[in-house]
Amino acid sequence: MDSDSTALQGLPGWQLAALAATLSLAFIGLVYGYHPVWRYKLRKIPGPAGAWLTGSLPDVLAHGVHVMYTEWGKKYGKVFKYFSGAQPVVVINDAELARLVSLRLSTRHEFRGPASLFTGKEKEFNKSGLFSTNDKDFHRSAKNSWLPVFNSASLEISSKEMNVGADRLAAILSRAAQEGRELNIWRQFGHMTMDVVGSAAFGVELRTQEAERGMNSEEAEKLVWAAQTIFATGSEKSSIYTYPGAILPVLNPLMKALAHLFPDKGITQAIQARKVLRGTVAELVKETRRQESEGGKKEAAAGLSQPAPTAASGKRARAVEPGSFLNLMINSKHSNGEPFSDLLASSQAFTFLLAGYETTASALAFTVYCLAKYPEKMDKLVKELDAYGADTFGPSDLPKLPYLEACLKEAMRLYPPGVFLIREPLTEDFHLMDITIPKGTWVHVPVFSIQRDEKYFPKAQEFVPERWVEGCPEEKSLNRHVPGSWMAFGEGTRVCVGQRFALVEAKITLAKLFRRFTFKLSPGQETDEAMGLRSFFTLGPAEGIFVTPVQRSEE
Numbered sequence: 001m002d003s004d005s006t007a008l009q010g011l012p013g014w015q016l017a018a019l020a021a022t023l024s025l026a027f028i029g030l031v032y033g034y035h036p037v038w039r040y041k042l043r044k045i046p047g048p049a050g051a052w053l054t055g056s057l058p059d060v061l062a063h064g065v066h067v068m069y070t071e072w073g074k075k076y077g078k079v080f081k082y083f084s085g086a087q088p089v090v091v092i093n094d095a096e097l098a099r100l101v102s103l104r105l106s107t108r109h110e111f112r113g114p115a116s117l118f119t120g121k122e123k124e125f126n127k128s129g130l131f132s133t134n135d136k137d138f139h140r141s142a143k144n145s146w147l148p149v150f151n152s153a154s155l156e157i158s159s160k161e162m163n164v165g166a167d168r169l170a171a172i173l174s175r176a177a178q179e180g181r182e183l184n185i186w187r188q189f190g191h192m193t194m195d196v197v198g199s200a201a202f203g204v205e206l207r208t209q210e211a212e213r214g215m216n217s218e219e220a221e222k223l224v225w226a227a228q229t230i231f232a233t234g235s236e237k238s239s240i241y242t243y244p245g246a247i248l249p250v251l252n253p254l255m256k257a258l259a260h261l262f263p264d265k266g267i268t269q270a271i272q273a274r275k276v277l278r279g280t281v282a283e284l285v286k287e288t289r290r291q292e293s294e295g296g297k298k299e300a301a302a303g304l305s306q307p308a309p310t311a312a313s314g315k316r317a318r319a320v321e322p323g324s325f326l327n328l329m330i331n332s333k334h335s336n337g338e339p340f341s342d343l344l345a346s347s348q349a350f351t352f353l354l355a356g357y358e359t360t361a362s363a364l365a366f367t368v369y370c371l372a373k374y375p376e377k378m379d380k381l382v383k384e385l386d387a388y389g390a391d392t393f394g395p396s397d398l399p400k401l402p403y404l405e406a407c408l409k410e411a412m413r414l415y416p417p418g419v420f421l422i423r424e425p426l427t428e429d430f431h432l433m434d435i436t437i438p439k440g441t442w443v444h445v446p447v448f449s450i451q452r453d454e455k456y457f458p459k460a461q462e463f464v465p466e467r468w469v470e471g472c473p474e475e476k477s478l479n480r481h482v483p484g485s486w487m488a489f490g491e492g493t494r495v496c497v498g499q500r501f502a503l504v505e506a507k508i509t510l511a512k513l514f515r516r517f518t519f520k521l522s523p524g525q526e527t528d529e530a531m532g533l534r535s536f537f538t539l540g541p542a543e544g545i546f547v548t549p550v551q552r553s554e555e
């Protein structure tokens with residue numbers, strides 16, 4: 001010790017400084033590069049070692065969570081861990097455990113796209129939506145406020161708008177069919193679901209379906225661009241400022257400041273897109289308030305139609321008119337009786353639009369994809385629809401079409417738009433059987449890989465709707481009915497609030513389209529790889545799904 005300190009004393013000042021700097025860098029490199037504390041805490045959970053500093057983030061960004069979680073699941077089993085830059089992630093790749101986690105953990109982590117660099121009001125707005133909030137009290141009040149939009153009576157009303165949306169789409173398909181022209185059905189469904197959700201959330205006619213024919217209003221096009229851009233700029237890849245913070249979290253404040261001062265394309269687009277959506281919502285909130293203050297009746301202001309239709313149960317249910325979602329939000333209250341602020345109300349409408357449009361469009365496009373790939377299943381669906389005979393559908397028709405339901409459910413098994421569920425124990429460690437997951441760890445449920453696991457679904461890679469039709473011989477042999485093995489809408493208190501809406505919309509659309517058309521899949525999309533399946537927080541095709549509609553009378 002003495003001789004060491006004597007040796008150090010003999011060094012010139014600059015050498016001492018260089019030595020101190022080298023040791024500090026080595027220490028920082030070790031701590032940030034290898035995350036020894038986290039590795040120790042999670043030592044009992046297997047997983048890929050990952051690279052220094054970046055961990056396995058480059059693999060996830062390059063191949064998508066759906067590919068990496070499937071691969072790691074096969075290698076490491078039921079529960080595995082990896083590092084996403086500096087962030088530890090535990091993945092629960094087992095149906096029953098995943099269900100437990102989803103039921104017991106009710107807080108989510110933030111995504112690390114450009115939006116994570118927002119500050120002030122932008123940040124507050126971003127974090128106040130029903131999906132993003134982690135304030136348990138507020139979440140409860142907000143979810144209760146949303147629910148009337150999805151009750152049977154409201155869905156009955158919304159279903160009319162859904163029929164109109166599907167008719168407009170059918171007109172576009174009809175022209176393509178006449179010309180024998182392929183089209184991007186994913187994109188078309190995106191326009192249709194945007195119209196339906198826009199009408200339900202804002203009460204405005206977006207008519208984005210006409211956009212491609214140049215008949216659309218500038219506002220509608222801007223809204224579609226904004227919603228698409230928010231999804232497109234969601235990942236770490238979207239901005240040069242997000243990646244460094246993901247790897248070295250101490251850089252985050254610096255990255256926030258730089259992003260603010262010198263925004264790059266990703267940040268600029270993410271902000272512009274939010275500005276467009278927020279601006280539209282703010283205008284509508286203002287207008288709704290103005291109408292209210294002009295003395296609309298209280299009930300009407302709350303968006304509840306009168307007289308209320310009678311629900312099947314015999315109870316009188318209040319229906320929410322399309323477009324009254326904003327009224328509902330404006331008139332919603334926190335548990336202490338305080339009304340929601342404009343920011344909170346707008347943030348819910350923003351969430352409604354974002355959560356409800358791409359997910360439903362992808363579910364629809366993947367169903368058409370699967371049916372076009374398996375023509376014998378398409379024939380079965382067409383026969384069921386023809387035997388039923390209707391051309392306009394309401395929620396009460398849908399339970400009478402079991403094969404339609406099975407096709408949608410099976411397509412969502414193979415291609416769940418919500419590719420993984422996200423959770424994070426924020427305030428205390430989470431105990432799952434004999435595993436301790438320290439607070440601050442991201443916890444993911446890999447819906448895609450669980451739903452394609454042979455353990456739960458024999459012939460898991462095949463599209464077999466029969467596994468969902470009660471009484472079918474295949475149902476018994478091809479579906480083990482393990483709880484948690486199908487979780488396309490999630491589970492627990494954070495389960496998808498819009499699932500009934502989405503299912504009614506998707507089934508009505510499919511029923512109407514397959515009454516009039518069949519679809520031929522364009523070549524070169526036969527496998528997931530060829531189709532360019534990609535995932536970040538949602539699962540979708542890279543460019544789209546290309547099909548040629550065929551008018552059924554001409555088949």
Ligand code: HEM
Pocket residue numbers: 102130131132143351352355356357359360363416417418421422487488489490491492493494495496497498499501502503
């Ligand atoms: C096929 C279409 C849809 C799919 C596959 C889907 C899927 C999901 C999934 C997986 C979650 C997370 C659940 C969890 O973490 O346990 C979720 C949450 C959510 N979804 Fe959907 N969704 C769809 C349509 C919709 C629609 C139409 C709306 C609104 C109109 C909507 C609004 C929401 C909201 C607000 C949440 C957050 C709920 C909460 O945190 O309490 N979704 N959705």
